Ligand SMILES: [Zn+2]
């Protein structure tokens with residue numbers, strides 16, 4: 013099918029023109045019969061599988077320093093005990109500590125449990141400052157805990173954005189309105205994160221909140237305006253948005269269709285933990301030769317991690333919590349560019365699905381109220397080896413989902429996308 017017949021065969025010229033205007037790359041279009049995919053983005057290219065360690069990362073957590081329910085040391089120690097070695101506390105910039113503590117009434121935290129941090133003199137930019145360093149909040153240092161801790165903040169005005177490796181933050185609320193001269197507040201935030209040398213990702217797009225949800229075009233504009241050097245990607249799974257999963261996964265596929273391979277959009281999986289008794293065991297697994305802050309940062313930038321999600325809750329607040337799930341564990345991802353294959357070796361995995369562009373690029377439902385306003389990607393193959401030269405339906409990217417059944421529950425491991433250009 014060439015471009016002309018594509019126009020005729022789909023929703024007509026105006027829809028096609030609208031699609032192209034939102035298109036970063038035209039790699040999604042290729043005649044399948046003649047298409048010769050060339051693998052140009054492989055986020056796992058630099059992994060030395062013989063020596064790489066796998067490190068669990070929680071990149072979205074809250075504490076009592078904003079609207080979370082636990083002190084910093086309690087949150088960090090619980091995650092440490094659950095096998096995490098990378099952690100970012102992403103308290104909201106808008107709002108003060110002890111949000112859930114009330115002197116009386118129906119507060120979930122008794123007044124005597126209130127945090128007395130931060131101590132005087134208060135940090136610059138309080139209360140919009142990141143909860144960092146941990147040692148200022150009654151917690152051991154990440155080094156003492158054998159962890160990598162990341163300075164972070166959840167920028168909370170308009171679309172939520174997690175900001176890492178810098179101290180950006182604004183106390184925007186009804187008492188401190190945003191600067192009315194700033195046309196798009198999220199662009200302003202992202203530019204500030206860039207200028208401060210930080211990294212960012214877009215949080216929980218599918219969060220069912222009318223003022224938070226945005227149209228597809230809004231996302232396309234952000235990822236066009238802000239390159240992958242600092243806007244890394246988006247949360248594809250978020251604990252709070254469990255019911256909205258098709259929304260987030262569909263959005264990711266729609267963006268990958270438009271941006272791969274020139275501008276990767278990395279996917280992240282996060283608990284968005286506010287209370288230790290609610291997480292659904294959603295995390296990222298970094299593939300690193302050595303656990304250092306520098307290596308973690310580089311892996312975030314290059315997509316050198318996978319993310320995992322279970323349908324089962326866990327209560328990390330219990331002294332001896334049980335029920336840590338088993339996930340499909342990847343031993344090796346090998347690309348053979350002469351044969352045109354990608355092979356995933358894994359254990360505890362019932363099925364590997366390879367997914368490429370969705371069939372429809374249109375917004376088909378109301379993005380504010382629908383759980384599925386756009387189509388998710390198409391499964392093009394099942395099995396451990398993908399022949400990307402001869403498998404029909406592969407467009408400009410492919411990503412893998414590893415599925416494991418566990419009674420009525422399921423655990424999944426998602427790879428980041430591999431990108432193709434036409435040779
Ligand atoms: Zn949020």
Ligand SMILES: [Zn+2]
Pocket residue numbers: 072074102166284
């Ligand atoms: Zn959050």
